[in-house]
Amino acid sequence: MTDNIVEIDNLSFGYKGRLLHKGINMSFPRGKIVAIMGGSGSGKTTILRLIGGQLKPVKGEVRVGDKVVHEQGRNDLQKLRRKMGMLFQMGALFTDLSVYENVAFPMREHTSLPETMIRDLVMMKLNAVGLRGARDLMATELSGGMARRVALARAVALDPEIIMYDEPFAGLDPISMGVICNLIRNLNDALGATSLVVTHDVKEAFSFVDYVYFVADGVVAAEGTPAELRESTLPFVHQFVHGEVDGPVPFHYAAPDYRRDMLRGRDV
Amino acid sequence: MSSKAVSKLASALQNFGHRLIDQFWRLGSASRLFGYTLASSGESLRRPFLVIREIYFTGVLSLIIILVSAFFVGMVLALQGYNTLQKYGSSEAIGVLVALSLVRELGPVVTALLFAGRAGTAITAEIGLMKATEQLSAMEMMAVSPIARVIAPRFWGGVISMPLLASLFSMVGILGGYLVAVPLIGVDGGAFWSQMQASVDFREDVMNGFIKSCVFGVACTMIALFEGYDAPPTAEGVSRATTRTVVNSSLAVLGLDFVMTSFMIS
């Protein structure tokens, strides 16, 4: 299918032998905003890294455009990555550069635009995230939420075709959250890009995304448009959408029985 | 021997073997990083400001500690040397003693040790933190190679700074020695310089010292970069890596110094 810019096909991956993903299938149609949701530690960030080619799948493949990511050589991978922008979970701003230079970084590295043009572009991107006034601050002088917004401006600096947002809402106040939602939507439509949003925030996400994947236990547990999922009777989805504590989604990392763990100290 | 002791010994041996293999493994990855760094150097040398910036952080910011230490080392050398030489009635040779010890050994070696403590730790901590905060990952995702953009400029910054720092160390040390020997003790100034010039050879002493400092520059900077790049991305990992930078750089400097000296003297 050609209208899917990113496709994940029967993907398995694990760190150090412990399999994290066990055959995931997802497709991301061009021009849409797709959310990936799942519990903490369910491997959402890892999926983004696999799409970016920073990790190699154990089985299956990720295709971007028509290219299988893990089969690309060094140069082709670089070419592929230039089509992507990624907002990292912790921002990952360059701490030795100012806000302005952080946003200008991809432009300086990949284009030979004149300084005046770079300046205009940086101002535009910073204005979009409401931080034009903070351009001269160092990256270390920002609050967590501000850093996330600058990182967002940096991620879209080169107008990528695929934008990946890892937890764009964490640490934002409700107003900025709304602003960022609109921003993601506007950027997506203005650039004709495709957006992947990893988030926990069901309410916000459902308000603006086109499609949602739920990841649990290493597989896609549910998928659909927000409207479909709201109506879903799957206990798992129901629990997640309504934020209930009791239900099939485990809060705990796989562990032996709690009671036995607690008692073990006394046995010895 | 009880079986407990045997198993203890076995586990100690196993532990030792494991660490040995680990070290070889690390040596291998360090060499690979070195190779990549050299291969990516063209890219970063084409943008001189990247390297200039690193010369500023490693070289210029190390100046104070290097100059002050050099001055004191020179003065102490002159004081100690004078005490001994005077017994043999050749206190004019003090200039020779100060200059030769500095140019041949102390200049390159002490500079490299101070460099490891001042600039090396800073490099390791910076790279380690960049890794821990995903800055290197982010760079990779922007299709920018962290080795070309972050590692290579720092490498060349260190390699260029070290011989300059070592030359300054030797020169300032000799000035310190001069100040103690001539105005303070009263050795003849003319004899101080002329005996020094007669005995210090450009090729054998000055050049060899320079070569040593270049080699130390490569070793210290590369160790600092590797430890940072290889550090586990946690606060503890970075702090351990910083310690390892100082220990490994110092050992490397002293070991290389012995090897090079034995080649240069023969």
Place this chain on the structure above:
Amino acid sequence: MDRTKIDLWVGIFAAIGVAALLGLAMKVGNLTTSNIGETYTVTAGFQNIGGLKPRSPVKSAGVVVGRIDAIQFDSATYEARVTLKLDKRYLFPKDTFANIYTAGLLGEQYIGLEPGGDEDYLQENDKIMQTQDAVVLEKMISQFLYSKATETKE
């Protein structure tokens, strides 16, 4: 930290660093005295050169007039053949004396040239005929002790 300031500091650093290296070469080392410019080569044979080394100075009347270029053992004459490079500006008569001296009691050894009275000057690749060996301290002491011993016997 802005760019011009960094450029300035690095410029200063590089300048004083290179100056220090040049200082070591010129003022501390013998780059200035060893490359005297134009030289000519003469040889001299010695029975014993003591601690003479290549690049040791050649002096006349206390002035450095050249350097020792090479020292070889001549298996035909069982002598040490020393090659000297002398400054073209200084000319010496053919019957010049070459002595090995020691600077101070324990200092380094050098060759001292004492000009004779010949009309002709030493040319490229000439050999200095009259030489005097290094004073070997052990030899002197044993001679001294030997003569003392014979004195007391008498």
